[in-house]
Amino acid sequence: MSAVLRMRDVTRVHGTGAGEVQALRGISFAAHAGELVAVMGPSGSGKSTLLTIAGGLDQPTSGAVEVEGTDLVGLDLGGRARMRRTSIGYVFQGFNLIPALTAVENVALPRELDGIGARQARSEARTALAEVGIGHLADRFPDDMSGGQQQRVAIARAVVGERRLILADEPTGALDSETGEEILRLLRARCDAGAAGVLVTHEARHAAWADRVVFLRDGTVVDETGTGGVDLLTETSAR
Ligand SMILES: Nc1ncnc2c1ncn2[C@@H]1O[C@H](COP(=O)(O)OP(=O)(O)OP(=O)(O)O)[C@@H](O)[C@H]1O
Numbered sequence: 001m002s003a004v005l006r007m008r009d010v011t012r013v014h015g016t017g018a019g020e021v022q023a024l025r026g027i028s029f030a031a032h033a034g035e036l037v038a039v040m041g042p043s044g045s046g047k048s049t050l051l052t053i054a055g056g057l058d059q060p061t062s063g064a065v066e067v068e069g070t071d072l073v074g075l076d077l078g079g080r081a082r083m084r085r086t087s088i089g090y091v092f093q094g095f096n097l098i099p100a101l102t103a104v105e106n107v108a109l110p111r112e113l114d115g116i117g118a119r120q121a122r123s124e125a126r127t128a129l130a131e132v133g134i135g136h137l138a139d140r141f142p143d144d145m146s147g148g149q150q151q152r153v154a155i156a157r158a159v160v161g162e163r164r165l166i167l168a169d170e171p172t173g174a175l176d177s178e179t180g181e182e183i184l185r186l187l188r189a190r191c192d193a194g195a196a197g198v199l200v201t202h203e204a205r206h207a208a209w210a211d212r213v214v215f216l217r218d219g220t221v222v223d224e225t226g227t228g229g230v231d232l233l234t235e236t237s238a239r
Pocket residue numbers: 014015021022023041042043044045046047048049050
């Protein structure tokens with residue numbers, strides 16, 4: 001099992017002076033191919049900060065972040081944007097679809113931005129939508145879809161082009177519990193097919209879909225379960 005995401009001694013300080021907040025205080029963390037890792041912890045413990053740094057949407061104050069062996073911290077803005085289009089899929093609580101684009105156009109967009117021809121991008125997008133069970137809704141606009149259907153579009157957009165790291169920040173937060181479970185089942189299936197997933201959640205029953213759960217408090221990893229007693233740092237350094 002190879003590490004798709006590896007973070008080493010990552011710190012993140014938000015703000016300056018009296019308003020300074022240490023959101024992450026030396027986090028080491030890895031997510032491997034085939035694995036879904038849940039991240040839990042109280043409000044303000046650093047979960048979203050961890051995810052945005054893992055996804056190249058934010059930069060750490062210090063430490064290393066590697067995605068598929070590429071050092072994200074060393075890349076410029078354009079390089080990180082490219083990694084987000086090719087290797088990293090992000091699923092947000094609020095879906096974040098573009099309302100003026102149909103489902104298939106939303107999913108094809110990252111591929112088209114990456115220089116893939118429109119025809120091929122659309123074809124890949126239709127396949128991704130079919131895989132999440134909404135191939136028949138490909139030409140609908142987000143506003144004409146239910147929340148669960150919109151989140152399926154967002155998952156298709158996150159995985160299209162064989163992206164191997166899927167980051168999901170409370171992806172079921174806006175959905176009823178049955179629809180939420182379906183979304184988690186899709187994430188799980190994607191990890192079973194070889195992606196690495198990181199799921200931020202407040203709910204233990206959602207974390208139950210993961211292979212292991214990492215608990216944060218005040219910007220540090222305070223506990224981890226579901227690894228059969230393997231310590232996270234030992235595991236990371238052994239690979
Ligand atoms: N852009 C920012 N500027 C200043 N402080 C920030 C910023 N983003 C986050 N923080 C602070 O960093 C800490 C960690 O925030 P973060 O959003 O990562 O926590 P969280 O665990 O995801 O919380 P929640 O469960 O409420 O979403 C908090 O104290 C928060 O107030």
